Amino acid sequence: MATMHNRGVNTPAPTDSAAVRRANLSLVLRYVAAHGPCARTEVAAGTGLVHASVSALVADLIDRGLVAEVGAASSGGRGRPRRLVSLVPARVRTTAVHVAWGYSTVMTSDLAGVPGLPRQLPNSGGPFGPVENLADDIASAVDAVGPPEPGVHHGRLVIALSGPVTERDQDAPSPARSASHLARLVADRLPGLPCPVDVVNDAKAAALAEYHALAVRGGTVAYVKSDAGVAGALIVNGRVFHGSHGLAGELGHIPVSLDGPVCRCGATGCLTTYVSTRAVLEEAGLGGSTSPHHASAALTELDHRLRAGEPVALAALNRAGHALGAALQSLTGVTDPDHVVLGGRLADWLPWLRPGIDARLAARRGAFPAFSLAVTPGTLGADAALHGALAAGREHVLADPAAVPKGS
Amino acid sequence: MATMHNRGVNTPAPTDSAAVRRANLSLVLRYVAAHGPCARTEVAAGTGLVHASVSALVADLIDRGLVAEVGAASSGGRGRPRRLVSLVPARVRTTAVHVAWGYSTVMTSDLAGVPGLPRQLPNSGGPFGPVENLADDIASAVDAVGPPEPGVHHGRLVIALSGPVTERDQDAPSPARSASHLARLVADRLPGLPCPVDVVNDAKAAALAEYHALAVRGGTVAYVKSDAGVAGALIVNGRVFHGSHGLAGELGHIPVSLDGPVCRCGATGCLTTYVSTRAVLEEAGLGGSTSPHHASAALTELDHRLRAGEPVALAALNRAGHALGAALQSLTGVTDPDHVVLGGRLADWLPWLRPGIDARLAARRGAFPAFSLAVTPGTLGADAALHGALAAGREHVLADPAAVPKGS
DNA sequence: TTCTTTATTTTCAAGGGTTGAAAAATTAGA
DNA sequence: TCTAATTTTTCAACCCTTGAAAATAAAGAA
Numbered sequence: 001m002a003t004m005h006n007r008g009v010n011t012p013a014p015t016d017s018a019a020v021r022r023a024n025l026s027l028v029l030r031y032v033a034a035h036g037p038c039a040r041t042e043v044a045a046g047t048g049l050v051h052a053s054v055s056a057l058v059a060d061l062i063d064r065g066l067v068a069e070v071g072a073a074s075s076g077g078r079g080r081p082r083r084l085v086s087l088v089p090a091r092v093r094t095t096a097v098h099v100a101w102g103y104s105t106v107m108t109s110d111l112a113g114v115p116g117l118p119r120q121l122p123n124s125g126g127p128f129g130p131v132e133n134l135a136d137d138i139a140s141a142v143d144a145v146g147p148p149e150p151g152v153h154h155g156r157l158v159i160a161l162s163g164p165v166t167e168r169d170q171d172a173p174s175p176a177r178s179a180s181h182l183a184r185l186v187a188d189r190l191p192g193l194p195c196p197v198d199v200v201n202d203a204k205a206a207a208l209a210e211y212h213a214l215a216v217r218g219g220t221v222a223y224v225k226s227d228a229g230v231a232g233a234l235i236v237n238g239r240v241f242h243g244s245h246g247l248a249g250e251l252g253h254i255p256v257s258l259d260g261p262v263c264r265c266g267a268t269g270c271l272t273t274y275v276s277t278r279a280v281l282e283e284a285g286l287g288g289s290t291s292p293h294h295a296s297a298a299l300t301e302l303d304h305r306l307r308a309g310e311p312v313a314l315a316a317l318n319r320a321g322h323a324l325g326a327a328l329q330s331l332t333g334v335t336d337p338d339h340v341v342l343g344g345r346l347a348d349w350l351p352w353l354r355p356g357i358d359a360r361l362a363a364r365r366g367a368f369p370a371f372s373l374a375v376t377p378g379t380l381g382a383d384a385a386l387h388g389a390l391a392a393g394r395e396h397v398l399a400d401p402a403a404v405p406k407g408s
Numbered sequence: 409m410a411t412m413h414n415r416g417v418n419t420p421a422p423t424d425s426a427a428v429r430r431a432n433l434s435l436v437l438r439y440v441a442a443h444g445p446c447a448r449t450e451v452a453a454g455t456g457l458v459h460a461s462v463s464a465l466v467a468d469l470i471d472r473g474l475v476a477e478v479g480a481a482s483s484g485g486r487g488r489p490r491r492l493v494s495l496v497p498a499r500v501r502t503t504a505v506h507v508a509w510g511y512s513t514v515m516t517s518d519l520a521g522v523p524g525l526p527r528q529l530p531n532s533g534g535p536f537g538p539v540e541n542l543a544d545d546i547a548s549a550v551d552a553v554g555p556p557e558p559g560v561h562h563g564r565l566v567i568a569l570s571g572p573v574t575e576r577d578q579d580a581p582s583p584a585r586s587a588s589h590l591a592r593l594v595a596d597r598l599p600g601l602p603c604p605v606d607v608v609n610d611a612k613a614a615a616l617a618e619y620h621a622l623a624v625r626g627g628t629v630a631y632v633k634s635d636a637g638v639a640g641a642l643i644v645n646g647r648v649f650h651g652s653h654g655l656a657g658e659l660g661h662i663p664v665s666l667d668g669p670v671c672r673c674g675a676t677g678c679l680t681t682y683v684s685t686r687a688v689l690e691e692a693g694l695g696g697s698t699s700p701h702h703a704s705a706a707l708t709e710l711d712h713r714l715r716a717g718e719p720v721a722l723a724a725l726n727r728a729g730h731a732l733g734a735a736l737q738s739l740t741g742v743t744d745p746d747h748v749v750l751g752g753r754l755a756d757w758l759p760w761l762r763p764g765i766d767a768r769l770a771a772r773r774g775a776f777p778a779f780s781l782a783v784t785p786g787t788l789g790a791d792a793a794l795h796g797a798l799a800a801g802r803e804h805v806l807a808d809p810a811a812v813p814k815g816s
Numbered sequence: 817t818t819c820t821t822t823a824t825t826t827t828c829a830a831g832g833g834t835t836g837a838a839a840a841a842t843t844a845g846a
Numbered sequence: 847t848c849t850a851a852t853t854t855t856t857c858a859a860c861c862c863t864t865g866a867a868a869a870t871a872a873a874g875a876a
Contacts, residue, residue, distance in 0.1 A: 014834085021861080021862065334659065458836075490852085826870085841853080
């Protein structure tokens with residue numbers, strides 16, 4: 001009797017020559033994308049591939065429209081002039097949708113990462129509503145930007161979301177709220193757009209975007225933001241680190257003190273109780289109302305008072321800074337990043353938070369000579385999640401150019 | 409003028425058919441190692457490779473002596489009987505050395521992970537001495553177990569070490585104390601053993617060993633131990649996670665409280681000040697002397713008092729348990745592991761630590777339904793680092809069987 | 817102007833890898 | 847003794863990279 005064994009989920013798939021082609025196509029495309037117009041010789045030297053291979057690979061990429069010749073360039077000396085090839089950014093369009101409470105935002109980008117203008121449109125609810133409504137909202141947002149022009153390949157639709165639909169199916173509260181189910185619902189509503197649909201967590205997407213904005217290669221980068229809630233994510237070697245249940249990098253409920261305020265989560269001394277917008281506003285004497293409108297006005301008022309040097313406001317931020325510093329101390333002890341990016345309100349507040357952060361990290365700096373940790377404000381503002389979703393979409397094309405069809 | 413571009417450190421190397429062969433050889437070897445004697449058909453079904461490929465790959469592995477036919481096995485029905493192939497564990501020997509203060513321990517293992525008896529021998533110092541002495545000690549430890557028998561391939565010599573020689577060159581305090589320099593010194597002293605030499609951190613090696621002992625696949629596992637000092641490591645998908653400066657997982661200096669005792673590192677409220685052996689002994693009224701002999705006696709005495717229900721001793725452990733629980737709360741918030749293994753003294757103390765740990769983690773369990781975190785004692789005791797070093801050595805062979813030479 | 821030199825790109829045979837189909841091997845049952 | 851069934855091996859076909867040789871194209875020299 002023949003025993004049929006299926007490969008386990010963690011068993012790698014067999015490798016064949018197609019995988020080799022994929023990897024080398026990706027290598028060449030990334031090189032051209034990163035180094036601008038360049039000759040085949042330069043690509044060969046930069047990638048370690050041989051001239052002959054580069055010729056074939058570039059020809060393949062030209063067939064797929066991802067790369068084009070942009071004329072010759074005599075390099076000073078004699079000899080056959082170099083024929084420069086360059087990325088064709090417009091060949092691939094990536095679309096990202098971010099669903100918030102009351103409105104959705106949609107944005108596209110080309111392969112070079114140049115984004116189109118973001119478009120906002122009202123929706124029927126938020127990420128916490130029925131999943132069918134969610135799919136409707138996403139589909140109409142995508143419809144609003146219209147179909148891609150002929151000859152433009154639609155690479156991927158990426159949905160940035162926070163709420164009960166999670167990035168990985170195994171973390172979803174129920175099968176109906178799994179990423180794959182939402183993706184299928186959206187795809188069904190967009191029959192004219194036959195492209196893969198991904199769901200990413202919005203905080204993780206924002207982290208990825210800020211990581212790319214740093215323009216560092218590799219390393220470990222942590223991202224912490226505070227808006228409605230405190231969230232965060234960890235980027236390791238350019239990829240989101242999920243952890244076992246998709247909760248890695250979520251610093252909101254890190255304990256800062258053994259006996260701090262009681263958090264909504266039930267624990268005591270969570271970071272959230274020190275640095276959330278609500279906590280800071282209350283500590284500054286500006287709390288009381290929960291309406292979004294009032295909160296916005298209160299934030300403006302807080303900013304005025306901070307700039308005016310009002311002692312109560314300064315004390316509130318100082319308290320938050322020390323708490324955040326302690327959290328970063330924990331973060332550093334566990335994951336040893338070299339960079340922390342602060343997003344949301346934390347980016348605006350950083351000047352007033354920094355003394356507390358530095359005080360907490362000073363000891364560590366002294367004890368470990370090799371230790372270094374840069375703490376900087378995020379540069380992308382509220383659109384960070386959208387930009388990250390677009391970057392995730394582009395990454396798929398760069399990693400597997402063979403998925404873009406050949407022929408004009 | 410031709411511009412020569414070298415590939416950047418993070419740029420992947422080009423892929424070729426040799427890489428394909430390597431990957432598939434590894435796939436087949438891992439399958440045979442994990443599933444015991446099995447027929448080629450079974451390997452094909454389990455790996456996704458085609459019969460023809462499996463035949464060729466198995467023949468290659470037989471050539472290298474890593475696998476052998478172990479006779480036929482009629483599978484009940486009619487048809488040509490299956491010819492079972494099995495791992496040949498004795499084909500490869502891996503050696504690990506652990507250097508401690510005053511003595512070194514050396515152990516070997518075959519490819520199946522069955523270890524030889526550990527051997528201890530006195531050395532001229534510890535990991536903090538001159539690197540030349542370190543190399544001498546390691547070389548004489550390896551000499552003590554003798555050369556491998558003819559026909560046995562020596563896969564790798566792995567050195568488990570804690571101290572100023574770090575696992576990665578970039579984390580070393582000076583070039584003279586880099587892992588590659590030590591490896592070269594050791595290799596020079598062992599001219600008869602032409603095999604690669606690796607240096608791994610002993611806490612990280614112990615973490616890897618405990619991970620393998622759990623027999624889980626993938627996931628995120630954290631390891632924390634307390635002996636002379638508090639250390640730890642993080643295993644992600646079966647590999648050590650280093651972080652940016654090789655300090656990831658080092659929980660010793662996580663802040664547990666904003667205003668705790670002052671630590672030697674300069675910060676306040678570090679985990680070390682609550683759970684280190686010294687701190688617990690002092691808290692239990694058994695501190696005072698720093699001699700190793702006295703500490704050992706004090707630990708035995710502490711154990712007696714704990715079992716007798718002595719209130720001061722119980723209080724000391726309770727304090728440590730709550731601190732450790734808070735640290736695990738931080739750990740969970742940052743990296744979201746599904747398993748924490750406690751090593752060293754912590755494994756012995758776990759029964760008395762658990763109430764504090766559980767109290768701290770209870771809130772988190774309630775807030776995140778999907779959250780789960782098992783906390784278990786390590787099962788490998790003091791030899792964990794050696795076992796981990798051996799596992800790291802075996803992993804190299806399993807990942808690249810082509811490095812083992814062909815021919816008997 | 818023509819020839820030589822130089823640098824880039826393409827072409828081509830060779831070698832290694834996987835694959836699918838056919839052939840060979842081997843045993844149980846008719 | 848023959849047939850069916852199952853496993854293993856063989857073999858031609860195809861894909862990919864590689865190294866060397868050929869083709870291409872411009873600058874400088876005669």
